[in-house]
Amino acid sequence: xRRWLTSQPIQQTVFLGPALLVYAVVMxxxxxxGLYYSFTNWNGVSSHIGWVQLQNYKxxxxxxxxxxxxxxxxxxxxxxxxxxxxxxxxxxxYLLSKxxxxxxxxxxxxxxxNVLGGLLLGFIWRFILTQSFPAIGQATGIGFFKLAxxxxxxxxxxxxxxxSVWQGAGYLMVIYIAGLTNVPSDMLxxxxxxxxxxxxxxxxxILPLIMPAVTVCLFLSIxxxxxxxxxxxxLTQGGPFKSSQSVAMNIYYEAFKNNRYGxxxxxxxxxxxxxxxxxxxxxxxTKKREVEM
Amino acid sequence: MNAKPYGWKxxxxxxxxxxxxxxxLAPFYFVVANSFKSFAELLADTSGxxxxxxxxxxxxxxxxxxxxxxxxxxxxxxxxxxxxxxVVSSLAAYRLLRYPSRTNRILFSLFIASMxxxxxxxxxxxxxxxxxxxxxxxxxxxxxxxxxxxASFTIFLYHGFMKSxxxxxxxxxxxxxxxxxxxxxxxxxxxxxxxxxxxVVLQSLWMWNDFLLPLLVLQKxxxxxxxxxxxxxxxxxxxxxxxxxAALVMGIAPILAFFLALQRHIIQGITAxxxxx
Numbered sequence: 001x002r003r004w005l006t007s008q009p010i011q012q013t014v015f016l017g018p019a020l021l022v023y024a025v026v027m028x029x030x031x032x033x034g035l036y037y038s039f040t041n042w043n044g045v046s047s048h049i050g051w052v053q054l055q056n057y058k059x060x061x062x063x064x065x066x067x068x069x070x071x072x073x074x075x076x077x078x079x080x081x082x083x084x085x086x087x088x089x090x091x092x093x094y095l096l097s098k099x100x101x102x103x104x105x106x107x108x109x110x111x112x113x114n115v116l117g118g119l120l121l122g123f124i125w126r127f128i129l130t131q132s133f134p135a136i137g138q139a140t141g142i143g144f145f146k147l148a149x150x151x152x153x154x155x156x157x158x159x160x161x162x163x164s165v166w167q168g169a170g171y172l173m174v175i176y177i178a179g180l181t182n183v184p185s186d187m188l189x190x191x192x193x194x195x196x197x198x199x200x201x202x203x204x205x206i207l208p209l210i211m212p213a214v215t216v217c218l219f220l221s222i223x224x225x226x227x228x229x230x231x232x233x234x235l236t237q238g239g240p241f242k243s244s245q246s247v248a249m250n251i252y253y254e255a256f257k258n259n260r261y262g263x264x265x266x267x268x269x270x271x272x273x274x275x276x277x278x279x280x281x282x283x284x285x286t287k288k289r290e291v292e293m
Numbered sequence: 294m295n296a297k298p299y300g301w302k303x304x305x306x307x308x309x310x311x312x313x314x315x316x317x318l319a320p321f322y323f324v325v326a327n328s329f330k331s332f333a334e335l336l337a338d339t340s341g342x343x344x345x346x347x348x349x350x351x352x353x354x355x356x357x358x359x360x361x362x363x364x365x366x367x368x369x370x371x372x373x374x375x376x377x378x379x380v381v382s383s384l385a386a387y388r389l390l391r392y393p394s395r396t397n398r399i400l401f402s403l404f405i406a407s408m409x410x411x412x413x414x415x416x417x418x419x420x421x422x423x424x425x426x427x428x429x430x431x432x433x434x435x436x437x438x439x440x441x442x443x444a445s446f447t448i449f450l451y452h453g454f455m456k457s458x459x460x461x462x463x464x465x466x467x468x469x470x471x472x473x474x475x476x477x478x479x480x481x482x483x484x485x486x487x488x489x490x491x492x493v494v495l496q497s498l499w500m501w502n503d504f505l506l507p508l509l510v511l512q513k514x515x516x517x518x519x520x521x522x523x524x525x526x527x528x529x530x531x532x533x534x535x536x537x538x539a540a541l542v543m544g545i546a547p548i549l550a551f552f553l554a555l556q557r558h559i560i561q562g563i564t565a566x567x568x569x570x
Binding site: 005006008011012014015016018019020022023025026027029030031033034037044092095096098099100101102106107108109110111112113115116117118119120123124125127128131132135136139166170171174175178213216220223227229230233234247248251252255256261264265268269271272275276279 | 299303306307309310311313314317318320321323324327335338339340377380381382384385387388389392397400404407409410411412413414415416417418419421422426437438440441442444445448472473474477498501502503504505509520523524527534537538541544545548549551552553556559560563564567
C-alpha cells in the first residue's frame with residue numbers, strides 16, 4: 001500500500017471522520033443552533049428570526065405557570081418512581097440472590113415489562129386502569145380498584161407511578177443482582193457466625209459493598225423518569241387538566257403544537273441544565289459512599 | 294458453603310416473590326385474554342378467559358396497522374442503525390484509544406460529556422437541520438440520526454472494552470506488514486465481538502421502542518414504525534378496545550420474542566453496560 005494512505009492525517013480521517021460527521025450533524029450543530037434559537041422569537045416557519053436576548057428565559061421563569069407546574073409534577077413523579085422502583089428492584093434482587101428454585105424464570109418475568117417501550121405500556125395500562133380495575137373492583141369489592149383511575153389528579157399521578165415502577169424495577173433488579181453476586185459470601189458467613197442479624201448484615205455489609213450498583217441505578221432511574229415522555233403521552237396525555245404533563249411534553253407542545261420554537265428551545269436548555277445538575281449531584285453524593293474492597 | 298438446606302424460610306420468601314411475579318404478569322393476561330373477545334363480551338366480562346379463540350380482532354388490527362409494513366420499517370431502521378453505529382463507533386473508539394493526541398483526548402471528553410444531553414434539548418433544532426439536509430421522511434435519514442445519537446455511548450463502551458485488548462498482537466501484525474486498517478478490521482474488530490453483542494442488544498431495545506424521534510422525522514404513513522402505527526390507531530379508534538388490544542399484542546410480540554430468544558445476552562449486556570456506564 002502506498003505510504004500516504006497510512007499517514008497519520010489519513011488514518012485520523014478514516015477512523016474518526018465518520019463518527020465526527022454524524023456526531024456534528026446530529027448533536028453538535030443542533031445543540032449550538034438550539035442555544036442560538038433560545039435567544040430569538042423564531043416560530044419555526046418564518047424566515048425572519050428576531051433576537052430577543054433573555055426575553056424567553058424571563059417569560060419562562062416569571063410568566064409560564066404551565067411550565068412551572070410541569071416541573072413540579074416531574075420532580076414529584078421522579079422522587080416517587082426512583083424511591084419505589086429502587087426499593088422494589090433491590091428487594092427482588094436480594095430475594096433472587098438466594099438459592100430459589102424458580103429464580104431464573106422469575107428474573108425473566110420481572111424484566112419482561114422493560115423490553116416494551118413506554119408508548120405501548122401506556123396504552124396497555126390505559127386498558128388495565130380504566131377497564132380491568134373496575135371489573136376487579138366489582139368482583140372483589142376492594143376500594144383501591146374502584147377509584148376513578150386516570151380521571152383525577154391524584155389517581156393519574158399514581159397510575160403513572162405504578163406503570164413506571166412496573167417498567168423500571170426489573171432493569172434495576174438486574175443491576176442489583178450483579179452487584180450482589182460480587183459480595184463475598186465468606187464475609188456474610190463470618191458476620192452470621194459473629195451473631196449479626198439479617199438486617200444488620202444488609203445495612204452494614206451488603207449495602208456499602210453494592211454502592212456502585214446503587215450509583216448506577218439511581219443515575220439511570222433519575223434520568224429515565226425525569227425525561228419521561230412516551231408514557232405520559234399514551235397513558236394520560238398529560239391530563240387531567242395538564243396535571244400530569246411532564247417537562248419533556250411541555251417542551252414538545254410548546255415547539256411543535258404552539259409553534260413557539262424560540263421559547264421551546266429556551267425551555268429545552270433550562271431542562272438540560274437541571275437534568276445535568278441533578279444527576280451530577282446524585283453521582284457525586286453516592287460515589288463518595290462507595291467503599292474499596 | 295453455599296449449599297444451605299432449602300428451609301421453610303426460603304420457601305416462604307419464594308412464595309412471596311412468585312406472588313409478586315404473578316402481579317407483574319397480570320397486565321399481560323388481561324391484554325391477551327381480552328384481545329380475543331368481541332367488544333360486547335369484553336365489556337361484559339373483562340376478567341374471564343375468552344369463550345373462544347376468535348382471530349377476527351387480529352385480522353382487523355393487521356389491516357389497520359398495516360402490520361407487515363410497520364414491522365418492516367421498524368426492522369430496517371433498527372438493523373441498519375445498529376450496523377452503522379457499530380462500524381462508525383468502533384472505528385472512532387480505536388483511534389481515540391490508540392492515538393491519544395491532545396485533539397483526540399478533547400474529542401473523547403466531548404463524546405462522553407454529550408451523553409448527558411437529553412434528546413429533548415436538541416430535538417427542535419434537529420428537525421430544522423434535518424429539513425436543510427433532506428433527511429426528514431426518509432429511512433436513511435432516521436438511520437443517520439440514530440447513528441449520531443447512539444455514537445457517544447457506543448464509543449464509550451468500545452473504548453472501555455478495547456483497553457483490555459493487548460497491544461502486542463497489533464504490533465506484531467504491523468511488523469508482518471499489515472496496514473493499520475487491516476489490523477483493525479482483521480484483528481481488533483473480531484476481538485470486540487462480545488461488546489458488539491452488548492451494543493446491538495442495548496441500542497436495539499432503545500431504537501425499537503423509541504417513539505419521539507420517529508414522531509418528529511417520519512410523517513409519511515408509508516414510513517410508520519410499529520410505535521407510530523400503534524399511536525395513530527389509538528388516535529383513530531380510541532375506545533375500540535377489541536381492535537386496540539389485538540393491535541397491542543401484535544405490537545409487543547416481536548420485541549418480546551427478541552427478548553425471550555436472546556435474554557441471556559440481554560441481561561449480560563445490561564450488566565456490562567451498567568458497570569461500564
